[in-house]
Amino acid sequence: MKRLLKISLLLLVAFFISEAVFAQDDEDFDKEDPVEELAKEVNSLKPGLSRFLMRGYAHAGVEFLQNSATFVGGSFNPIFLWQQSKRLLFESELELELTETGTELGLDYADMSYFLNDYMTIRLGKFLLPFGTFGERLHPRWINRLPSNPLGFTHSGQVGPLSDLGVEIRGAFHMTRSAWINYSIYVVNGPRLNDGGDEPEEGGKLHYNNYIDNNKAKTFGGRIGILPLNNSSLEIGFSGQFGKVGSSDTKYEDVGSQLYALDLSYVTRLDFMKSMLDIKGQWNRVKVDQASYPNPEDAAQSYSFENVSDAYYAQLSIKPAFVDNSFFNKLEFVGRYSKLELPTEAVWGGEDTQITVGINYWLDFRTVIKFAYQTLDSNGTEDGHNSLAQGDAFLVHWSIGF
């Protein structure tokens, strides 16, 4: 009996010991190599081929006008990028802005791009038009060197399109060892002619947000940019857009439009000033075929005029980025001359001249505080600029790209 008890006791001890040993082994087995654990963690964070990214820009400011001083802006432009694969990209930009009537939400663009080959991409949707460069490349607030836009390069008082719905083929290639060319050809809905039926004071104007086409004819356009220097510092661009603008089944259905733009960009280092020099310019011309519109002063009469509008600007900025002083190398000095010429015989016609000079302080490569003094010599046109300023004004804006 005693022997049996001893054997039982020994077996019990052996069982507990073995349990303890195996438990230890299990713990050792569960404990993984720290390098492998880290690799697993990194892999869990690694995105797949489909990637989503939000970028964008924002701005706010204060404007000292002739009769008032007001805070402005508070705008926020998120840009959504969805990379479906190495060849397919979706991009979209929203614009949330405070206006006099409340918060305004706009869709600047929403398009899909497919890279056909190394030198050619096809885009479909609502996209920024390569009509010159300001609307497509330079309008974001953190890129635009001044708080306001040039006359005629805004949503209001616009001369030339900013965006449209359609399809585009674009790309770039080197023509010689030093010169390269970028190109774009597109087909879009095109602008719509205001025939003055509902708004006689607007007769003859083009409206560019023609999201549902008013006729069967499509509008064709394109741009060729030439960069003749080996360091890509100079770019000269030629743009054109042609199409009918009148509504179907009206007497205006054969009225066409011819739009042209010439743009220039020159960015170079000035070693003797330890600075970067940036020159930008663009000239837009919009020509609409001759037509008669209701006379706003006498509804029974009609009137016609030579329907040609021009808007142009020239801008120069110098940034002493290479001086040793950490305050001065963040400054930038800017000057811009801008002019808007609308048909003088039209009731909405006239001529505006704007001169803006400014000093920017760059907190980093994408955050800037802009101080600018602006004069506006207006001769009859409507507001053609983003600022509230109708005369001389002092503008202070803060902009960030993210």
Next chain:
Amino acid sequence: MKSKKYIINLAFGITFASVLFVVGCSSSKDVAVAKSGAQLWGENCVRCHNAPSPTAFSDYQWETIGQHMRIRANLTAMETDKIVDFLKMAN
């Protein structure tokens, strides 16, 4: 008559672009190969805005941004790849 004019303009534009494209592709690779990613980054970004800091975004974010900027700045695939590779290496 005007439609005919538009068609002629369009045909001329397409022909012109095609000739430039064919001529250009023959030398595109040679030129792009000659420049480094850092050089292309320094030359092309500043045409519109300040050159971004490589540390501003992660490797995967640079790849998506590279695609976006290839369209916006009209770059070739090789130039885009070299700039993105430089930014990924330097961040």
